[in-house]
Amino acid sequence: MKYLKPWWSDGGRLLHLTILLSLAGLRVDLDLDLYLLIPPHSLLGDELPHSRGWSSSAYALSPFPAGGGWGLAELGRPKCLWADPVVPSEGQLLREVRALGVPFIPRTRVDAWLVHSVAAGDPDGAHGLLGAAAASSVGVVGAAADGGSQAAPGVGGDPRAAQSSPLAAGEVDSAPTEPAAQVPDTRGRADEDNEILRERHEAVDHSSLHEENEQRISTQKGKSLQQKNEDGENADKRDLEAEQINDSRNERHLNGTDTGFSLEDLFQLLSSQPESSLEVISPDVPLLGSNDDMNLSTHNVNISQAISQDVSLHEAMLLCPTNNTFRRDPVVRTSEPQEPFLQLNYQTNPEQILHETNLTSFFSFLDNQMRNLTNQDLLYQDLDINTFDEINLMSFATEEGFDAIEVSRLFEDSGLSLHSSHNSTSVTKSNSSQSICEGAIGYSSDLESHSYHDLEGAVGGYYPEPTKPCHTDHRSNSGFHEDLTFQHILHNHTYHLQQSALESTESLSWSGKQQKIWTRYFNDTDRNLSRDERRAKALDIPFSVDDIVRMPVDSFNTMLSRYYLTDLQVSLIRDIRRRGKNKVAAQNCRKRKLDTILSLEDDVFNLQAKKENLERERTQYNKAITIMKQKLHDLYHDVFSRLTDDEGRPVNPNQYALQCNHDGSVLIVPKELVGSGHKKEKPTGKE
DNA sequence: GGGACGTGTCATCCT
DNA sequence: GGAGGATGACACGTC
Numbered sequence: 001m002k003y004l005k006p007w008w009s010d011g012g013r014l015l016h017l018t019i020l021l022s023l024a025g026l027r028v029d030l031d032l033d034l035y036l037l038i039p040p041h042s043l044l045g046d047e048l049p050h051s052r053g054w055s056s057s058a059y060a061l062s063p064f065p066a067g068g069g070w071g072l073a074e075l076g077r078p079k080c081l082w083a084d085p086v087v088p089s090e091g092q093l094l095r096e097v098r099a100l101g102v103p104f105i106p107r108t109r110v111d112a113w114l115v116h117s118v119a120a121g122d123p124d125g126a127h128g129l130l131g132a133a134a135a136s137s138v139g140v141v142g143a144a145a146d147g148g149s150q151a152a153p154g155v156g157g158d159p160r161a162a163q164s165s166p167l168a169a170g171e172v173d174s175a176p177t178e179p180a181a182q183v184p185d186t187r188g189r190a191d192e193d194n195e196i197l198r199e200r201h202e203a204v205d206h207s208s209l210h211e212e213n214e215q216r217i218s219t220q221k222g223k224s225l226q227q228k229n230e231d232g233e234n235a236d237k238r239d240l241e242a243e244q245i246n247d248s249r250n251e252r253h254l255n256g257t258d259t260g261f262s263l264e265d266l267f268q269l270l271s272s273q274p275e276s277s278l279e280v281i282s283p284d285v286p287l288l289g290s291n292d293d294m295n296l297s298t299h300n301v302n303i304s305q306a307i308s309q310d311v312s313l314h315e316a317m318l319l320c321p322t323n324n325t326f327r328r329d330p331v332v333r334t335s336e337p338q339e340p341f342l343q344l345n346y347q348t349n350p351e352q353i354l355h356e357t358n359l360t361s362f363f364s365f366l367d368n369q370m371r372n373l374t375n376q377d378l379l380y381q382d383l384d385i386n387t388f389d390e391i392n393l394m395s396f397a398t399e400e401g402f403d404a405i406e407v408s409r410l411f412e413d414s415g416l417s418l419h420s421s422h423n424s425t426s427v428t429k430s431n432s433s434q435s436i437c438e439g440a441i442g443y444s445s446d447l448e449s450h451s452y453h454d455l456e457g458a459v460g461g462y463y464p465e466p467t468k469p470c471h472t473d474h475r476s477n478s479g480f481h482e483d484l485t486f487q488h489i490l491h492n493h494t495y496h497l498q499q500s501a502l503e504s505t506e507s508l509s510w511s512g513k514q515q516k517i518w519t520r521y522f523n524d525t526d527r528n529l530s531r532d533e534r535r536a537k538a539l540d541i542p543f544s545v546d547d548i549v550r551m552p553v554d555s556f557n558t559m560l561s562r563y564y565l566t567d568l569q570v571s572l573i574r575d576i577r578r579r580g581k582n583k584v585a586a587q588n589c590r591k592r593k594l595d596t597i598l599s600l601e602d603d604v605f606n607l608q609a610k611k612e613n614l615e616r617e618r619t620q621y622n623k624a625i626t627i628m629k630q631k632l633h634d635l636y637h638d639v640f641s642r643l644t645d646d647e648g649r650p651v652n653p654n655q656y657a658l659q660c661n662h663d664g665s666v667l668i669v670p671k672e673l674v675g676s677g678h679k680k681e682k683p684t685g686k687e
Numbered sequence: 688g689g690g691a692c693g694t695g696t697c698a699t700c701c702t
Numbered sequence: 703g704g705a706g707g708a709t710g711a712c713a714c715g716t717c
Binding site for chain 3: 577578582586588589592593
């Protein structure tokens with residue numbers, strides 16, 4: 001016996017994107033490995049695994065009334081049952097659940113379910129997975145129940161499928177209006193669907209169909225902005241194209257080579273969505289924020305029929321970085337991710353949506369939705385604010401007549417190519433609208449993170465698994481690099497290239513004109529953040545940069561060990577710490593250098609002053625010496641004027657000199673003897 | 688436009 | 703051996 005673990009709690013971004021698509025009337029089925037199989041601690045479920053959000057205080061195992069299987073029941077809301085995969089007949093189970101008025105969650109449609117649950121604004125956010133079932137049936141898919149003529153055939157949203165696809169129109173889509181007891185077996189229907197598709201696959205030459213499809217795609221993309229109101233012929237073409245898309249996708253799906261919904265498919269879907277596909281959102285039904293307790297019986301819609309497109313989980317994951325940070329503390333973990341979505345405030349008039357028919361309008365609509373989010377929403381949800389900025393940019397470009405090429409160049413220069421320049425697929429950019437679409441699809445979540453992911457640790461578009469603890473070498477994980485899916489999106493680069501490229505892209509991205517563009521069109525909040533802060537935000541690092549840098553090394557290591565962090569997160573954290581430390585060191589170094597320079601300048605000043613003093617003293621001494629010499633000269637003449645020789649004649653001072661002996665006696669000697677006497681021996685003088 | 692200055696970052700050496 | 707400090711060098715932004 002196994003428990004099913006929804007992936008959604010870690011896939012907020014994906015969920016959010018799915019919500020957006022759903023808001024626009026697109027049905028996205030994330031029909032891939034959405035679950036982790038968690039072994040139970042006990043058969044009866046008294047100890048449900050709650051490390052991932054399943055709290056034993058909130059859920060318990062409960063046998064289905066008819067026996068044969070177990071479900072996960074939400075405590076306090078016992079009618080919300082979670083299907084056990086070992087139930088032999090899901091259809092039987094479904095009927096039982098329907099009979100009880102219990103919302104049933106088809107296992108393979110959980111994300112769509114989640115989308116509708118969240119979109120319906122289940123006030124019980126933490127239990128939105130199970131609790132919002134009824135509301136979800138109405139919130140987005142409820143157009144059928146409203147009796148809309150367009151939505152009725154294709155509850156999931158695409159009436160083309162209802163018309164052209166026997167799968168969608170004839171079998172699946174008929175269920176929502178059926179009584180609960182007549183709801184068909186979803187799994188069995190899926191098998192039937194696959195069988196039908198396989199037959200169709202065999203009947204159609206898919207190679208030629210693909211070529212034709214691609215041609216139509218390019219053509220369709222070029223005309224997507226003008227095809228608001230097509231005549232019936234064009235509508236038929238779109239129907240055919242949509243069918244071809246479904247065929248091609250189903251072909252890949254059946255061949256096992258398809259991981260889901262490709263970017264091309266999604267783009268084609270977006271560009272070829274007729275008005276009716278967007279009109280499935282009933283203006284009378286609040287999409288978000290509604291607390292109405294929708295009754296499943298009155299809005300009985302099979303969730304599986306809300307699905308008209310499949311999206312590869314991996315591809316979807318590439319759309320945005322995931323929140324991969326898990327605390328080991330389950331209490332903290334369980335209540336984190338849901339709340340922001342419940343704060344999603346739908347304020348846009350649904351009428352606006354109804355008339356949005358092209359990609360430009362679609363993204364404008366998404367933009368409007370995003371603007372309704374609070375910063376707190378954006379902070380906690382995985383879809384980064386910069387993602388919205390990117391959407392905003394394109395919205396501005398289209399709504400305010402801004403040059404889309406200029407905008408595109410801005411992003412390209414900043415390392416944020418709106419088109420999937422790293423994408424190695426054969427998608428060609430036939431016009432700007434495709435660039436917009438690809439940008440919206442293939443973008444990274446952050447201006448910074450794009451280049452960072454692209455150029456730094458996220459080589460190959462590595463978006464680590466949420467459950468993977470990261471205590472291994474964070475630079476040696478190359479498994480993801482070999483994933484074709486990831487190589488499909490991003491390229492590999494070395495770390496040094498990453499840094500340099502990051503520097504260059506940063507410098508390029510905010511120079512001159514681009515800065516003006518940013519300040520004109522964007523909230524400058526993120527711009528005020530440091531690069532590391534933006535990086536940390538992009539990777540949802542649960543610590544502040546200040547903490548990372550200033551924390552003592554022991555606390556730092558303890559922190560890293562206490563949290564489940566991805567390799568990329570650990571790498572970024574260490575880089576942030578290293579750069580932060582080095583930044584402080586550089587500041588200190590410069591401060592010391594400045595202090596040293598100032599100190600040396602003081603020394604120079606002091607030495608100069610001392611030199612001036614010495615020179616002044618020297619001058620004074622020289623003056624004193626001169627005075628002394630003058631006095632000595634005067635004394636000389638005075639003495640000689642009083643001296644006479646033996647004949648009484650005055651002694652000529654030019655011929656004689658006074659010589660002082662060591663004993664104090666003074667002699668008068670001829671000058672010629674003074675010199676030689678000094679040289680040879682001291683002369684004997686007379687007084 | 689060019690220079691001075693401040694700042695962040697990296698590489699390298701050293702503790 | 704790793705963490706971190708110190709520092710030269712470089713790039714870039716700002717004035």
